[in-house]
Amino acid sequence: VxxxxxxxxxxxxxxxVPDEPKNVRIxxxxxxxxxxxxxxxxxxxxxxxxxxxxxxxxxxxxxxxxxxxxxxxxxxxxxxxxxxxxxxxxxxxxxxxxxxxxxxxxxxxxxxxxxxxxxxxxPEPGAGTIIELQNAKGAPLPNRSLNVHEPDGPITRILHPRIYNTDGKGAVWIAGLTAGPHRISVSESGTQSDINVPPLSEKSGSPRRVVVKVPNSGEN
Structure with missing residues (x-):
């Protein structure tokens, strides 16, 4: 075409485009x-x-x-x-x-x-957030995937990853969330949790830390 x-x-x-284009009118x-x-x-x-x-x-x-x-x-x-x-x-x-x-x-x-x-x-810009995944006993869950539900749109698809992965300490730092409630899903277990992101204006100098318990993590 x-x-x-x-x-x-x-x-x-x-x-x-024809097989043998000559005079193409557009x-x-x-x-x-x-x-x-x-x-x-x-x-x-x-x-x-x-x-x-x-x-x-x-x-x-x-x-x-x-x-x-x-x-x-x-x-x-x-x-x-x-x-x-x-x-x-x-x-x-x-x-x-x-x-x-x-x-x-x-x-x-x-x-x-x-x-x-x-x-x-x-919406009101939110502060950076560190999400920590833990099993039922409070042990960190490294190398796990989680999804943050964000508004769909062309910029979301270009700039924001659908999936975030926790590091060796079971944590992942996420910037760019707007202030207010957000839902996250842990891919491997299907666990869903709601987190609340404070406004950027209330940021005290360090990212907000949120612990998410994953009861059916498969780890004791």
Missing amino acids: LLALLPGEIGGTIIP VLPPPISATGKVTIAGRPISEYPGNVRIYAGYEGLGKLDQYLSIDTTANRDGAFSLEGLTPGRYTVQAALDNIWLSKGVKFNVTADSERKQLKLDI
């Missing part, structure tokens, strides 16, 4: 854009230092998705613009300093769709 687009201005058109879609605003914990992003990234991930065309996606930065008032959208399905997500993430917002784009107005909110 052949993909043609004007990045930042006009979205893409995909056409099959018709680009009309200019399509969307605007929006991002906040942090419901407040203006200007109250927080750092950059806010906006990523609109195209979905449905496999390896071509990355070329039709749009990566931009919000202004200091939180406003952003997505120019050169391609008709199809997108999920847009915001990130503060590529660490703390908003939920992904899905929207469909058509050639005659009205200009989209998107709203994104990044």
